[in-house]
Amino acid sequence: MTARTTQSWPTDEGLIAAERAADAGPEWVAETRRQGLRIFRDEGVPHAKIEAWKYTGVNGLVGIGFDPQGTVPEVVIPPPPPLAGLEDAYHLVFVNGRFAPRLSDLDGLPQGAALEPLTAADPNPPEAVRAYLGRILELDGMPFAALNTAFWTEGCLVSLDDGCALSRPIHLVSIAAGGETPAMFAPRTLVVVGRGARATIVESHLGATAAPTFSNAVVEVVAADGAVVEHYKRVEGGESGFHTGASAVRLGADASYDGFALTLGGRLVRNEYRMTLASPGAECRINGAYAAFGDSHVDNTTLIDHVAAGATSREIFMGVIGDTARGVFQGKIRVRKHAQKTDGHQLHKAILLSSGAEVDAKPELEIYADDVKCTHGATAGKLDETMLFYLLSRGIPESDAQRMLIQAFLSGALDEIRHADVREALRGALNKTVDDATRNLRDDQ
Amino acid sequence: MALLEIQGLRARVEGNEILKGVDLRVEAGAVHAVMGPNGSGKSTLAHVIAGRPGYEVTDGSITFEGRDLLALAADERARAGVFLAFQYPVEIPGVTNTTFLRHALNAQRAERGEAALDPIEFVRMLRDKMRALDITENLLKRPVNVGFSGGEKKRNEILQMAVLEPRLAVLDETDSGLDIDALRVVADGVNALRSSARGMLLITHYQRVLTYVVPDHVHVFAGGVIVASGGKDLASELEEKGYADFVGAAAA
Numbered sequence: 181m182t183a184r185t186t187q188s189w190p191t192d193e194g195l196i197a198a199e200r201a202a203d204a205g206p207e208w209v210a211e212t213r214r215q216g217l218r219i220f221r222d223e224g225v226p227h228a229k230i231e232a233w234k235y236t237g238v239n240g241l242v243g244i245g246f247d248p249q250g251t252v253p254e255v256v257i258p259p260p261p262p263l264a265g266l267e268d269a270y271h272l273v274f275v276n277g278r279f280a281p282r283l284s285d286l287d288g289l290p291q292g293a294a295l296e297p298l299t300a301a302d303p304n305p306p307e308a309v310r311a312y313l314g315r316i317l318e319l320d321g322m323p324f325a326a327l328n329t330a331f332w333t334e335g336c337l338v339s340l341d342d343g344c345a346l347s348r349p350i351h352l353v354s355i356a357a358g359g360e361t362p363a364m365f366a367p368r369t370l371v372v373v374g375r376g377a378r379a380t381i382v383e384s385h386l387g388a389t390a391a392p393t394f395s396n397a398v399v400e401v402v403a404a405d406g407a408v409v410e411h412y413k414r415v416e417g418g419e420s421g422f423h424t425g426a427s428a429v430r431l432g433a434d435a436s437y438d439g440f441a442l443t444l445g446g447r448l449v450r451n452e453y454r455m456t457l458a459s460p461g462a463e464c465r466i467n468g469a470y471a472a473f474g475d476s477h478v479d480n481t482t483l484i485d486h487v488a489a490g491a492t493s494r495e496i497f498m499g500v501i502g503d504t505a506r507g508v509f510q511g512k513i514r515v516r517k518h519a520q521k522t523d524g525h526q527l528h529k530a531i532l533l534s535s536g537a538e539v540d541a542k543p544e545l546e547i548y549a550d551d552v553k554c555t556h557g558a559t560a561g562k563l564d565e566t567m568l569f570y571l572l573s574r575g576i577p578e579s580d581a582q583r584m585l586i587q588a589f590l591s592g593a594l595d596e597i598r599h600a601d602v603r604e605a606l607r608g609a610l611n612k613t614v615d616d617a618t619r620n621l622r623d624d625q
Numbered sequence: 626m627a628l629l630e631i632q633g634l635r636a637r638v639e640g641n642e643i644l645k646g647v648d649l650r651v652e653a654g655a656v657h658a659v660m661g662p663n664g665s666g667k668s669t670l671a672h673v674i675a676g677r678p679g680y681e682v683t684d685g686s687i688t689f690e691g692r693d694l695l696a697l698a699a700d701e702r703a704r705a706g707v708f709l710a711f712q713y714p715v716e717i718p719g720v721t722n723t724t725f726l727r728h729a730l731n732a733q734r735a736e737r738g739e740a741a742l743d744p745i746e747f748v749r750m751l752r753d754k755m756r757a758l759d760i761t762e763n764l765l766k767r768p769v770n771v772g773f774s775g776g777e778k779k780r781n782e783i784l785q786m787a788v789l790e791p792r793l794a795v796l797d798e799t800d801s802g803l804d805i806d807a808l809r810v811v812a813d814g815v816n817a818l819r820s821s822a823r824g825m826l827l828i829t830h831y832q833r834v835l836t837y838v839v840p841d842h843v844h845v846f847a848g849g850v851i852v853a854s855g856g857k858d859l860a861s862e863l864e865e866k867g868y869a870d871f872v873g874a875a876a877a
Contacts, residue, residue: 585717
C-alpha cells in the first residue's frame with residue numbers, strides 16, 4: 181500500500197529526476213538530498229496506519245496535486261502589515277519560498293551576527309551551513325521533512341558568533357500566495373547560536389490568498405553551550421493553506437530554548453518538534469496555543485529526547501476548537517538510560533466549542549532512567565458554564581463572554597512566552613483571530 | 626407599576642421542583658429581605674430572576690418594569706438593570722478584574738446608547754467607589770476573584786453593583802462567611818446604594834445582616850414558597866423562634 185502511495189505523489193520519475201539533479205548540484209547539499217529522497221521513497225506519503233499520522237490524514241493535501249518540483253507561481257504582493265509590536269525586528273521575507281529583498285529589512289545587525297537568505301545552488305555556502313544543515317534533524321519517520329530536504333531551493337541562515345547577543349528580534353516571514361496552479365514550496369532555515377550568544381527568532385507562516393498553498397518547512401536550531409534561544413512560530417494559513425513544519429533543536433550544556441507555536445488558521449497545519457537535550461543542564465521549553473475554527477486541522481507533535489542527565493523540559497499546549505475543526509496533540513518525552521535527574525513536565529488542555537469539534541491528545545512518557553521527575557496530563561472540555569454565566573449576569577453579551585473566556589484560557593499558554601514584546605505581539609494576533617471567530621458565532625445564532 | 630412582580634412562579638432544577646408558587650412584589654426604593662432555612666429554595670429564586678441556564682420555569686411570571694423578564698436571556702436581563710450578587714463569586718483566571726468590570730459597564734452603556742469608557746476614564750470613575758469599599762488597586766489588577774479572600778470576593782460583588790448601578794439588586798447570601806468587620810464594609814456598601822429608584826432583594830439565612838441593612842419588608846421562605854411576610858420586626862421574631870414554626874406551616 182505504501183509503495184503505491186509513494187508512486188502517486190511525487191512520481192517515481194520525479195524522484196529519479198530529483199536524484200539526478202542532486203548529483204549535479206553542489207556537493208555539500210547532494211548528500212542530504214539523496215538521504216531525503218531515500219527516506220521519502222521508503223516511507224512515502226504518511227497514512228493513518230502509521231502511528232505518528234493516525235490522527236492527521238493528508239489525503240486532502242495529496243488530492244490537490246501539489247508538485248514538489250513544480251514552478252512556484254511568482255507573485256507580487258504588497259508588503260504584509262507588520263505584526264503589531266514587532267515593527268523594529270529585523271525582517272527577512274519570503275514569498276512562496278523566494279526571498280523578497282524589497283520586503284525585507286536587515287539593517288543594523290551587530291558584528292558577529294549573520295542573517296541572510298540561503299540557496300541550495302550556492303557552491304560556497306557559509307561554514308555553518310556546511311557543518312550543520314541537514315545534520316540536526318533526523319529524517320526517519322519524518323516524510324515531509326525528507327521531502328523538504330530533497331527539494332528545498334531557498335531558505336535562510338541565522339548565525340551568531342560566540343557571545344553575540346541580538347537585542348532586536350529576527351522576524352522570518354513566509355508568505356504563501358497561491359496562483360492558478362497550487363503552490364508548493366519548501367523553506368529551509370538554519371539557526372546556529374554560538375556559546376553564550378542570544379537570539380530571538382519569530383517565524384510567521386502566512387497565507388495571502390484563498391488558492392491552495394503548501395508550505396513544507398524545516399528549521400534546524402543548534403544552540404551551543406550557554407546559548408539562549410527564543411524561537412516563536414506563528415501560523416495563519418488561510419482556508420486552503422497547508423503547512424507542515426518540522427523544527428529540530430539541539431541544545432548544548434546549560435543552553436536554554438524557549439519555543440512557542442501559535443496556530444491561528446490553515447486547512448491543515450502540523451507543527452512537529454524534535455528536541456534533543458544532549459548535554460547536561462540544558463533547559464527546553466516548548467509551548468503552544470491554537471485556535472482552530474471552520475474546517476481547520478491543527479496538529480502539534482513533539483518529541484523531547486532527554487539524552488543527557490540533569491536537563492529540564494516544560495511543555496504546555498492549549499487549544500480552542502470550534503465548528504468542525506480538529507485538534508491533535510502528540511507529545512512524547514523520552515528519557516534515556518543515562519539521563520538521570522531529568523525534570524520533564526507536559527500538559528495539553530483543549531476546549532471544544534461545538535459538538536462537531538474534535539480533539540485527539542496522546543501524551544507519552546518513555547522512561548529508561550530510574551531517577552527522574554516526569555509528569556504529563558491532558559484535559560478536554562467545554563467552556564466553563566459557571567464562568568460564562570457570571571459574565572452574562574453582568575450584562576456582557578454571550579459572544580463577548582465567550583471571546584473573553586477563550587482568550588483568557590489560551591493566555592495560560594501564551595503567558596509562558598518569555599520575550600515580553602513577542603508575547604504581546606502574538607497575543608494581539610491571537611485576540612484578533614478569536615474576535616473574528618466569536619463574531620461569526622454570534623452571526624450564526 | 627411595581628419594579629418587580631413575581632406571580633405564581635414555579636421552577637425546576639434537574640427535574641426537581643424547587644419553587645412552588647412564589648408571589649412577590651418589590652417597589653422601587655424598597656429593600657426586601659428574603660429569609661429561610663438552607664434548602665428552602667431562596668437561592669434558586671435569585672438564580673431564576675437572573676436567568677441562570679438549567680433553572681427551568683414551569684409556571685408563573687416575572688415582570689420587571691413592565692417587561693416579561695423570563696423572555697430575556699441572562700445578559701439581556703443584566704443590561705435591563707437586574708443584578709445578582711453571587712453567594713459564591715466565580716473565579717476567572719486570565720481576565721483581570723478591571724477588564725471584566727469595564728466590559729460589563731460598557732455593555733450596559735452600549736445598551737443605553739452611551740459611549741464606551743476608555744480604560745483611563747474607567748479607572749478614574751472606579752477610584753471613589755473602590756475607596757468606599759476598601760478595595761485596593763492590587764485587587765483590580767488581579768484576575769477576577771482569583772486568590773481573593775472570602776471578604777474580598779463579597780466586596781468585589783458590591784463594587785460591581787456600585788459600578789453597574791442596577792435598578793434591581795438581588796443579593797444572594799452576600800453576608801455568609803463574613804466576619805463582623807467585613808460584614809460592616811459590605812453592609813455600608815449596600816446601604817450607600819439604597820435609593821428611591823432602586824429595589825433590593827436581600828437573600829439571607831441569618832438575621833445578623835439585617836441589623837446593618839435594615840429592610841422595609843421581610844419574607845420568610847420555606848418549602849419553595851413565601852410562608853410569611855411582614856415588616857422588619859419579623860426578622861427579630863425569626864431570630865428568637867427559629868424557622869421551625871414556619872417550615873411546619875409550609876409542610877402543612
